[in-house]
Amino acid sequence: MPPVRLRSEAELARDALAAPLLARAVRLARWAEPGKPVASGGVLSADDLREAVELLDLAADEDGPEHAAQAWQLAVDTGLVAIQESAADDSEADSAADDDTAADGEREPAATAISGEELQLITGGSPQDVLDIWLDGFETVLADAAAPDLGDLVDQISEGGEIDLDSIDWNPEEEAEFLDGILGNLYLLTAMDEEAAVGSVPLPALVASMVVPDDMDEPTDDILEEVSEAMVRLDDQFRLLAPTGLIDYQPVDEALIEEVDGEVRLHESEAAREQAVQDEEEDVSRYGMVRLTPLGVYAVRSRMLDAGVDAPVVGDLADKGADVLLDTLPGHPESAAHAEAELWLGRRTPEGAARELLAAARGDDEGAPLRRLTCQQTLSLVGGAAEPALREVLDDRHLGGLARVWLAEHGAKDIPEPSETMVFWLTVDTLAAQLATEDDSEELRDLVRGLVDQSGGFFESAWRVDHPATADVLEAMGRLHPDKKAAKEARKAAFKARSRA
Template identity: 30%
Template sequence: MDEVRLLCDYASDYLDVNELGDFTPVTFEELLLNIYPRKVIAPPESAPETVAAARTLVDFLLATEEIGGKMAARMRALLDRIEPEMPIALADTSKFGMAKSLFSAMGADSLEEGDVSVSAAEEPAAEFCDCPGCSPLPPARLAPREMLAESALRVPLVTDARRLVQWMLAGGRTPTVKGRLRVRDAAEATAQLAVAAPGLLWELAVHTGLVEVEGTAIFDGEDFDPLDTWAAVVEFLVEKETGGAVTGDLSLDEELYGLCDMLYRLQAPVPIPLVMEYLEEIGLLDDGEVDVAEAVRGLAYCGIAERSEETLELTALAVWGLREHYTDLGIEAPEAADLTAADAPELIEGLLSGMPTEMAEADIEGWLRSRTPQQAATELLGAASGAPSVVRGIAVTIVDRLGPDAEPAVRRFLDETELRPHAIHWLSTRGLAAPALSQEEVLWMSVDMLALAISAAEDDPETFAENMAASGPPAHVIEEMWRVDHPEVVEVLELLGRSLNDQNVAKAARKAAFKARSRAIG
């Protein structure tokens, strides 16, 4: 079903298919022979699976009466013709769009998620360590303070803690000598206030300053500030012993910092199975199943996380509170600026800061919506002119999202040496008139694209090698790369020489690197 969903998504994004009834035979031809080869990193042998998904979609369209029998027959006949052609199209590197060409060397997941930041090779969720400063935190997008303050006032955990304090004061009740809630008061609070964990609420109230305890006397706390209190609530939940009162599981309560840290780093809805995998990785499922539904209810009650369908994510309040906590611990926790109103250089710089994928994608879409295609292409390619390869790579990757309306702007950059190959590629993949790429330009663009992948490849050489084996340049191209007048040609060839699985091709890359170094010295 994932393939069917992807077909529908691409049809909607690129072919103006807004309703299922909008599908036509031409839609499938464009999807399978044009869009897929340009956008999807997939080996040629995967074509039958995609065609089979298209046939399943046709069956569904017919069964739901979105199309008639004659239309279904035409679609099936077309798919029969496409099936032997699609593997050829997937293997044809001249059909690759900029995004695919760039990210095929960086990792298939990067492209499918739409990530254009250099944080594409982030560690899997289960790999994160909760040691302070162990790995850099991604920039966080914070909600407005006014909105956060209003939300903090409505968190059930906080409102119940305030109710408990008022109830204690109104009844003249006193805590124990150690400042704890007395057993009889806890039982009465459960019955009268309908709160499940009065002991936890009282400890929270004392910790956050909602109430002051002196001996066995209690007093009104200091003036209540929603965000100051909320910051103390988050610190209490992730650092103090809560005995299972938060999630219903003692061990999970003890690992709440790690779970929140994982969600903070991803800053996106995380599928529940992946959360379970994380819990298994840290050993919480060894002795029995965690009741995920109860845990999620507890986290929602505390204002930490929320569940949407089959995913889990931090609330905006939790993101703010965790950032405050990280800062208190001395951990750098950058804030992500809203890039939708930035100029092109600021947009690219922000994307290079390593923001999470979904945040980057939302900013790019918002940035593009506020400009015409020509304006966007002019600004982005202008920012890339004379810039390092990583900046150029991000710029041309975003420009690759633009349709033919951007043609005049892209065409103006045919006169710039570093952008000319990219501009020619952009024009030709859209069927627009374009000069032929010279052999030197093909080589230069190959080096330029691979230069963008150097950082990610060093972080994850195995994934890089796998993707290069599936869609990297052939040996005869690598052998000639040493001739390219590109500032990073030596680094690219050395990377290929130590990363490629095919030993003959790797040897050719090392020889080419030697020639490139010798040429630079000469």
């Protein structure tokens, strides 16, 4: 995975404590601290649930009882609340509780809820303690999000009183994998694009990234229907996850959802759904918008690390050698590479960093041109104090051209003119590095066109360059140059270079 920027543990812990679900769970844990009679397993009575709703200022919310129950369950699951079962036989207590529930919705107190050890860590522990508690709670909510709605089973109870699980169209492994994939895609978008880190992703586009095959130009009706069904399911899951602080979520407009033959789906036409999938709908926000929060980035990365995924963070390379830095930065997004390079340089003196980078940039291996280009980009962040290190390599075949460019950019005096051989060698080296990262991009085509147009007889001199990549570069120039005559000259020069080698 590409590296991500993480907030400090202290900042993340503050975010965790401010998340609605954990904040409510902490308030309820303190409410139960002196001891509160509850049913077996920690279930609140109807009266206590109403009191919890009032305590959490949720009385005006039609979903208040549900939010209060979820917060209480989180407090129990994370150890903010401890349940002390009574000495009575559990089976008898459960039976009595069932009878009471059937009679008046109340359950016979069979246990006592008190504050748990984790509640003390909320105020007296370290930021990591708080994050560990939050992560435990997030995992329980994530598991609930991937589970089916058991309320849908009420009408499916057979005459014998047993639930027909085969009638549920639900595969727990597939559902968990799909949700993990969605969160993984959000994580990847956040890492690759800084705008995605502060902006929201349309739900149709996010679902399409998981459902629509990469090689499909136009989604079929079946694929569109699959996207529609997945959006409705994911909307429910995101509504459940949002209070954890994992995501910022704007739900799907209720007016777009309908129930047909017992199935909930988007009622828009096929054309409208296709527009939503392709992110062309004018008001695409009606279909849901989601963003992974900084706390969410931390959580998804933690899950990836547990699964054995290499998920680096910006700053991991700060104490590594220059060879590791130059080999790794080309795979980073531009902003992350810039930040990583600055952190690496911050651990060293300008002159010392320059010497280390230049030493690592040498070589005639296949990856050397890209190392040198990365070295040049990194050195552009170093101040004039590095000048002595750059002057030391002016006569170096690999680094002399690079050093002259740096000195000129930093306004240095008395820079010796490069030989024609060095100029052409640097040109081939730079093109080889660009080819390693850009394939046949339009920018590379423009670069090739400019080089040939500005230098008469370019190919007559270029094929003689003593660089391991000369033939490959000339062959690529023949492929990229739009002028047929110039392209033919490039191919002929490539043949000469190979014959010479």
